[in-house]
Amino acid sequence: MSSFTIDPNLAALAAIALFASLIYFRKPSRNPPGPPGLPLIGNILDFPKKESWKGYLEWGRQYNSDILLMKVPGTRFYILNSIKVIQDLLVKRSNIYSNSYSQLRSIKTTWLIVFMNTDERWKLHRHLFRREFDSIETTPVNRSHALRASRRLLRRLLTTSDHEGELRLAAVDSILSVTYGITPTSFEHPFIKVTGKINAIFADVARGAYFIDRFPLMKYLPKWFPGLAFHDIADTAKEYAKEVVAGPYEEIKAQVNNGTAVSSVASRFISALQDGVKLSKEEEDATRNVLANAYLAGSDTSIGVLYNFVLAMAIHPEVQKKAQKELDNLNGDHRLPDFSDFEHLPYLAAVVNEVFRWHPVTPFAVYHVSTDDDTYKGYHIPKGSILVPNAYAVLRDENIFGPDTDSFNPERFMANTSGKRAPEFTDVDTAFGFGRRACPGRFIARDTIWILAASILSAYEISDAYDMEGKKLTPDSPLEYTNAMISFAPKFKVSFKRRIPENMIHDGILN
């Protein structure tokens, strides 16, 4: 029998040669294009200072790519500039692209859904959100609150000169009525005050976190290090957070006990508990959180959209008149609109869609973080990368929404003569984020904005938009929106002129 032996030295050499050739011939992992940046600090100095979404869209054109890379030491930001790349990654591969990104996590905002990672606890919160804000049982009650809030706004507009304040109050009124049955008459309401303080703190922390975004290694430095004072502010936020989550909940519990509670998400929940429905501690905590989250996530966003609506109407009187004609043809001067009118007002629906599209209040939706290494179009995307979906870029895409997407034109959402709608998407879901994390409040958000828009247009004519320097605003006026996660129009003033008998507005108040 012949024996075959391998020289161990030769075998080792062959293994090394094979390994080296694998490394040598391995396809180099490519990066998407993007601004080159500087050694050591990468792209830290490149991030646009104003309306970043426009800058990213411009770079996309310049580098002829719908995916861009911005590197800072320790972190990679992938800018996603088209619906295709957003759907390919955040929707089709949502199993690895759905974690949230937040430096605020360092301040233990564990009750904020938007900053939770996609674990079982997050799923429970999303489930409760869906049940309370998007179900056949709850929608009619929620809508009745939004309707009442819109009627209260009409009455306040009769006498006020602070239109901006009244619009803010209306958005807050609607969301607080739905969640807690609370109808605030001013911003002095304690709950609004404490959430205002929390929001201010988040803004401060986000500013502090700005440096951490760009120098992630800073998070390992001690608290006393200059620039990290936000850690202390964060401790205060924790105290306020307790008030936001527990305060109104206890108030409604007392009302349920003494029989004065108005039907709301909170009162339904507390009544069910008292009727013997058994819940785990996690479920009870999650419900309390959902209530507070609805207010925090839903108020500033709704306020921003409402301002955009009023601004668009003031600078586009022809659009306003067309929507009013549609409303007048349906109800004339005999009644104010309600949700039963929705199907009969297609132009108004198009106006509301166009408001969400024209200047999205969340131009980047919310950043997502990847939980695994991935390859896309030959590009390597390492675990822990930050994905920045440019919703603004999608909402300005002429292949989807038709020509001249910088202009405010509701017709783009109307069926054309062949019965086909112009845009590929017949609504603006894109304005509400992507994949598993898409906004769970979008149904109540749309309802709220729709009924406010229908009510305001029925009862008032909006005109004479001026900026704060007193310059008249027109469709051609440059409007610089705030460079923030929730982006607001520059401040402006308008006039509201009543167009229906005053008693109709008073009679429209519902108890």
Ligand code: HEM
């Ligand atoms: C008015 C217009 C609104 C806009 C434009 C808007 C937009 C968004 C966006 C873009 C996201 C992030 C989605 C993503 O990660 O991809 C989000 C998340 C969220 N929104 Fe809204 N939103 C609005 C109103 C509301 C309202 C009224 C509520 C509550 C009733 C609400 C509750 C939430 C919550 C809880 C999240 C976090 C979801 C999660 O992380 O899983 N939003 N919203």
